[in-house]
Amino acid sequence: MADPFLNAENMTGGYGSGADILHGCNISVDKGQIAVIVGPNGAGKSTAMKAVFGMLNIHTGSVMLDGQDITALTPQARVAKGMGFVPQVNNIFTTMTVEENLEMGAFLRRDDFSDTIEQVYTLFPILKEKRRQHAGELSGGQRQQVAVGRALMTQPSLLMLDEPTAGVSPIVMDELFDRIIEVARTGISILMVEQNARQALEIADKGYVLVQGRNAYTDTGQALLANPEVRRTFLGG
Template structure:
């Protein structure tokens, strides 16, 4: 797999939050991590980003072992992360937010900016507006757009639809599908399990920091145990 966290075990000081947990994603694919609150979903993603020291296990990106690399070094290797909150500079314009995403680049960023505007037309329309004045869904588009300015090969999203309306959630998922179709590997943690599995090529259900069920999004949606436990029947 293009990015895989294999047998990840670890936590923050006390006990292990993750126990022999394996999560992976291919290029051109959306992998979704779902499960109850406290299942270790965000922790698994943070471990793959290098924000959590693993006691056991490894993280491999495109055949390269990145287990000991810092989060910054992983970003330089092509991983972009969009946190759930505080993910835009509210006092800056949309365009300035996107420029901030490319601060490590030394080449011409205008082509990438045009690609972001093509994916998110509303951002082109509002590019001079302060990000803080935008709606929640539009801010999320700014946050994803800023991440794409680094030209990543992997995009990690931590609950991208938290706190937005169902209509906005559908629109965000449509945009995420378009990003996937550009060939990126997308890994996301999502509370809206049913909707997320609906667009997932690969799904991981975590319980207690362990893999409970794994399959395609449609397999998991059709699984009676998954439906009963997480999807309200």
Template sequence: MSGNPYQDDRGNKDRSIANPKGSGTAEGARRRGMATPAPGGPFLIGENMTGGYGKGPDILHSCTISVDQGEIAVIVGPNGAGKSTAMKAVFGMLDVRSGHVRLDGEDITSLSPQARVVKGMGFVPQTNNIFTSMTVEENLEMGAFIRTDDFSGTMAQVYDLFPILKEKRTQAAGELSGGQRQQVAVGRALMTRPKVLMLDEPTAGVSPIVMDELFDRIIEVARTGIPILMVEQNARQALEIADKGYVLVQGANAYTGTGKELLADPEVRKSFLGG
């Protein structure tokens, strides 16, 4: 039996009464806190974050991650190190039990994820990162949901960045190939004109060629001045383009440094880069 009796469905899988499709796991959607001024420090920082999912055990242990203007910061580490969890914590999709998240001189720890989007954060999750039943264009429109101004200019920019999307804009996003889906996902996040972009393993499950192309695109996005915080499986390649790298082990910071430093660090090489 699970801890929460309301979540105990007794293994029922009856499609005629319960719809499992697309239901959310994110916590904190109902958080109603306000942002408080906290000047100084990096542009975005999750500081000494400790927390886990629901009432479960802590996954993050006093973990700190930050990214500054014009930087690409990369989080690497072994499987189960809590890389994605750290991203979600920064985005408010799970409750941080201690520690703070600050963005652009404000403490946003008690903001809900949707409020953080309004504050200028863009997030591309690792999986389920597009609206499969909606067209490519509708996906981008939903990305711009919080904007009340005319976003056709931004959409044109996204289409410039990912020309294939313009071609397929009336197709259901679920019918696209893996690489194209990732482009839709990044494009959707860019539609808000975020002040910082967070990518959770953008190259997971795509072929090496597509991977290279995606990395190029990400560098292109970074050149437009948007700081990027990214989790990557392909540590070596990611660290090569990174201004700042974090190696997480069991939910805690193991090594921190510039991408080059980490690539050169014999310890890091031995443990995570395969020599």
């Protein structure tokens, strides 16, 4: 079998000189797959994603992307290698227009990116309609679309989303998940941290349940949804 497109193995570490939050954590995603990290509050879900993106120190473990060891690279260098990251908060420039936000996403590119902007507008039609509006005037769901769109402007091969549906209505959540599925169908790998565990696992090819920075369960999304122990402990029955 081929190696996973993203393969983060045995990650142990935390922030600065503080206590370790991750303990031998493993996360992998295949090409065009949607992988979801779920678990209780404080389980280390966002920390695991930030470790993959190089935002904290891991004492042990490695991060491989498309067969390359990127463990020592900065987040900026990882973006250049094909990682796109959408943080949960402060993920747009509120005083810039929607289109200016998207243009900021292309900061590393030296080619004509107008086609990519059109692709983002096709994925999120409301953004085209509001492209001249300041992003700070948009609804929470529309802001998330801007944040995802800006990450897509880097033409990532791996898109990482930290709680993309936080604070949005169930209707908007379903719409965002539909768009995420569309992105994955283009061959982009998706790694997502999500509080709405049941809904996220429904669209996941692979799911990781973390508890206290460790892998508690790893399986397909459907298998985790069907697992009585996972359902009882993490999905409310």
